[in-house]
Amino acid sequence: MTVSLATILQRQNWTTGIIELDPANRLGLFLGLNELLEQGFAAHLAKREKWCSHAYQSADQVIFLPFGAVDAMTKQIFDHALYKYPQWLKIALHDIVVPPDSVFFIDTPPWPSLYVEQACEAADLIVVVWNPEPLHYLTLSAVSNFLAKIKKPALFLVNKLDVRRPLHNDLVLMSQNHLANLLLPYRLHLDEAVPEAFANNKLVIDHAPSSQVSHDLHGISAYIMQTLHKLDS
């Protein structure tokens, strides 16, 4: 999803980038790679090198900073650094020379984690992605408490929604009452085209442009940009 959003914006002539702040190191696969990347900024950072020396660019000109494969030791050093300097990413982002109108996505593992906190510290806008399952729903209040504590603007996005399932509908309705206008008006629908696109090494917006998911993604990107504009002014 992050990759699709970034690509949509890039095609609208924004400079976009993705920072993978996730030790799972899988984002590269969505950008067209066939195997996990070895190189990444985490390992280099642990060695105190310039962190963005390992940037890639996708076929659609999206800048990509992979996490890289790390062993347990390196990861621990990295984690420790993150713990010690909660503002690290925020400061580090200033090092990157980019045009003024650019959008960077930071992809994180599920909450709660150090990575999420680090990302939240750096971000202008937080998008919480959740699946309409009871477990996720129950965590929502904890997430919103956390967000209230850090006082950052946030949006909640429903993912993999299947309107045919009454449970999904109920949970969305409940979250609507609960989150009010924090909930994004666009939801990502569950669609077979998404895994199919991945298997074909394509983005879903190219693989199935007329699917509802592609429409959702376009709507979401527009909504996010609109919110960012509002925050700027």
Add this chain to the structure above:
Amino acid sequence: MNRFFCLIKQQLQFVPEMNCYAMMWRIFFRAPKPNAPDTLWLYVCFLPYFFRSKLGLGAKDRIDAKFFLALFWRFPCAEEKVQPPTFVKGWFNMELLAVVEKILWPFVFIRRFYDWLLSKLPKFNYDKIGDSLSSVEFFFERYPQAFLLITLITLPVVLPLIVTTPFSLFEQVVFFTATWWIALRIRRIPGRLPILVLVGLSILVAARYVWWRTTHTLDLETPIEKFLGLLLYAAECYTWLILLFGFVQTAWPLYRKPVPLPKETDLWPSVDIYIPTYNEPLSVVRPTVYAACGIDWPNDKLKIYILDDGRREEFKLFAEQAGVEYIIRPDNFHAKAGNINHALKKTQGEYITIFDCDHIPTRSFLQTTMGWFLKDKKCAMLQTPHHFFSPDPFERNFSTFQQVPNEGSLFYGLVQDGNDLWNATFFCGSCAVIKRQPLLEVGGIAVETVTEDAHTALKMHRRGYTTAYLKLVQAAGLATESLSGHIGQRIRWARGMAQIFRTDNPFLGRGLSFMQRLCYSNAMLHFFYGIPRLIFLTMPLSYLYFELHVINAAALSLAAYVLPHIMHANLANSTMQGKYRHSFWAEVYESVLAWYIVLPTTIAFINPKLGKFNVTAKGGLIEKSYFDWNISKPYLILLFLNLLGFAIGVGRLLFWNQHELSTVMLNMVWTGFNLIMLGAAVGVATEARQIRLSHRVPMRIPAVLYLPQGYTIACYTDNYSSGGVGLVLPEETHYLTMKDRIHIGLNRGDREFCFPGEIVMLKGKQIGIRFEGLSTEQEKNLVQCTFGRADAWLAWDEGQPVDKPLAALFEVFRMGWRGYGRLFRHVKEISTNWLKK
């Protein structure tokens, strides 16, 4: 001798292969130079082919009678078969305009001359003039008194001077040419003020005609002529009065905008929704109730009631199921009015909203309407338009749905807004909100007359309450199904209005302002058009049959006065109401209804107590197209009489009594116009076949298609009904097959609902889906996602063509023409059946 012929042959350069025509040609025209083609002769040879192709004749057709007929008559050719299916095939179906074009095609130079003339004339920048006038308009809008003052001072001075000055025929023609030229210029200027000037011009010309007609033409000889002449004069007086009232009523429409409600919902009042029903099937009532349940209003302040005068068990069950209240009463006194009055005693809401059982409200109904009640504490009633998503008999039988504005369009589009300026909006029985307390003050809904709605509003106005009109379609329903049903409904309205006119005349009694009296009177007087219309339909016959002179004037001078009047009135009306009523269609509507409302209005006028309420039948299905002989009987008689009159006229022109040719011609033109109207009236009586029970409403809203394989497709609806939906896909897909079980997601506000269905039609990008196995809850959601959408009817009048008087005239001609075609076809059908027996 032989040598002589040889010499001639040589001199004229005859060639053996020449035929006799070519030889004759050569006698008059010199032979071409050697080896050069004989261009002129080739052209001549080509001419018949050229004519044939232009006239739509085959290459093998000889130049015979058919060829000459084709000069005036277009023969149906092969390409016409692929045109959309129409009722009558053959000659009667051809376009009149096309015929005229065909006849006129050689006279291209006339058209060229006209274009050249236009290019030489000075040009006006109408928009600029309109802009500069807008400040004056704004001033008048703020100080309407100033406008009234100016009008009141200038009128008594200018009008008598212009109106009573005697002109010779030539001067009158010059005067008309001048006013007509001014009117045509002014018509192009945007804004309200130019319209008022047009109205002023029309009144001026009309007044001149009235004056001339009154002083110069009523001096008739025999008593019978005197009687008929005065009858015609009275009928004309009626139309002048209605014209004048109409101008005043619609001169300045208010176009009220909705007022937002306060943010705190505690301040919102409580509302009861009444859905009265008597004999309508449950399938008609169900969507209305479901949509009413979806209206956006605090739950504790909204109660929905089905008022069932049929006392049916299934309705009771349905009410329980849908979670709405169900009220019945022991008797059926006073029909709908009595039903509502009974419910008034049993409910407590501060406001009452009434929906006819087939009017499906949108969810925003209360939020858009209630604001005015909170702003204007004296406001007792707010009316919204009645919108019909199915064609009425006129629209269906003429196939003019969404092409020509229907009969009600003028009333809800313009008249009510005009009334609103003078605080004279009528209650129309449905799609309205009424405040309980004023309603109780006037004793509930009026029961004295059969149009209880208008009467109730009149009573509230008398007590000093205000009413409002909001031209936002917030509910839509079914139009009457058959012509007989339609006529029945109009008869009821006409009778009711006549009753009110007699029992509670708006010109008498207390509590109304002058303009309110005028608006009400116009609404009531309007329904007395029956007798005048019949007089106009028959009056020229008195001359053609019996040579009675009902107007003492030369035909030319009559034309010089009456034509300007008609043309100016039409121009002003067309400019004012062009969006809501096309020129000459009022005549069609009136001609159809005239005969039927004469008796009810007259009887109600004499004794208001006679006559009973008849329920308008809706939701039916016309299975087979048929000709309604019963309904069209009076028109067939009138048609026959007029045809005979026309034939006599032709005879008088050609064979006997040829001393008054211009009068005969004038009367024939009049009869011809009547024949067109009657043709249209007869045409409406052919009831077109209706295929679906649930009407398809064209509407484009986003939808999601969920395929069984797990894919989704974002698409749009093309049309929908309670039974199914038509979708347009962004591209053709091979995942779909007929009978596939799929799901459709539709949005209501920010919620998405899913409905199971089956594919019943697959045609490229278009697919048709029938809903299957919907639960009650799903049915409710479906209505709220489609008919109940806040934006469901907002764009209903977009894309409707605006009136062009000449085009409208041709359209009406065409309808008349088609009417004859249908009549001819049905007569043929019946006679062949009869012969077979």
